[in-house]
């Protein structure tokens with residue numbers, strides 16, 4: 001059974017008398033421990049889909065199953081508990097609380113969740129060490145660099161040891177060096193804690209590290225690449241498309257027909 005399954009998701013927004021199909025019958029799956037990247041142009045519906053999968057928003061139609069539970073059917077209390085226990089979210093703009101220190105921010109989810117069945121102390125120490133935040137714990141977000149703020153947000157998202165971690169362009173506001181560093185730390189932490197990573201990104205060099213890449217195009221979601229290679233259009237078209245998004249280097253052995 002996949003750990004996450006989004007089936008036929010539709011989300012519409014009404015603006016005056018027009019309807020925007022932000023997500024239009026999108027379906028995808030993630031297996032336990034997989035790193036799934038979702039790419040696509042700005043406005044194509046990536047954040048809307050991610051928020052629905054994370055239980056932060058309701059679809060007009062469709063279901064989201066996490067560990068076999070249809071989260072679209074949970075009441076707000078049940079959903080809050082479920083999210084706290086099994087999922088974490090890293091937002092594009094970290095959303096740290098400015099009046100709280102880094103450590104206090106990191107610990108927020110532990111207050112809002114039933115005590116999970118593991119030793120917090122060990123886990124917290126490991127997380128803080130992996131994310132190299134030891135020296136910054138008692139600083140306010142305004143006293144941290146962009147990369148450090150994003151690392152605090154990642155620690156906060158991982159504090160309850162979520163089985164599924166959702167990230168919405170977690171490196172979107174960072175320069176190349178910091179973006180690469182945050183990705184390495186995410187993957188290291190993923191290796192340490194072992195969870196499923198669902199990441200929206202516009203950065204092809206980051207998406208290329210994923211087990212599977214989906215592409216969102218005007219609300220519709222396509223499998224773009226997996227271990228077998230590229231899908232949807234001809235190889236040449238995919239390359240043109242990918243190149244337009246980023247300078248993406250496609251190696252000969254990643255071609256399905258190579």
Ligand SMILES: Nc1ncnc2c1ncn2[C@@H]1O[C@H](COP(=O)(O)OP(=O)(O)O)[C@@H](O)[C@H]1O
Nearest residue numbers: 013014020022041042043044045046047048049
């Ligand atoms: N709360 C909202 N109200 C109305 N329209 C929205 C809302 N959120 C998103 N949209 C629209 O839905 C589409 C998809 O948005 P979004 O999911 O944020 O795209 P992406 O994350 O790919 O940039 C866009 O056309 C956007 O303007």
Ligand SMILES: [Mg+2]
Nearest residue numbers: 046047048168
């Ligand atoms: Mg977005």
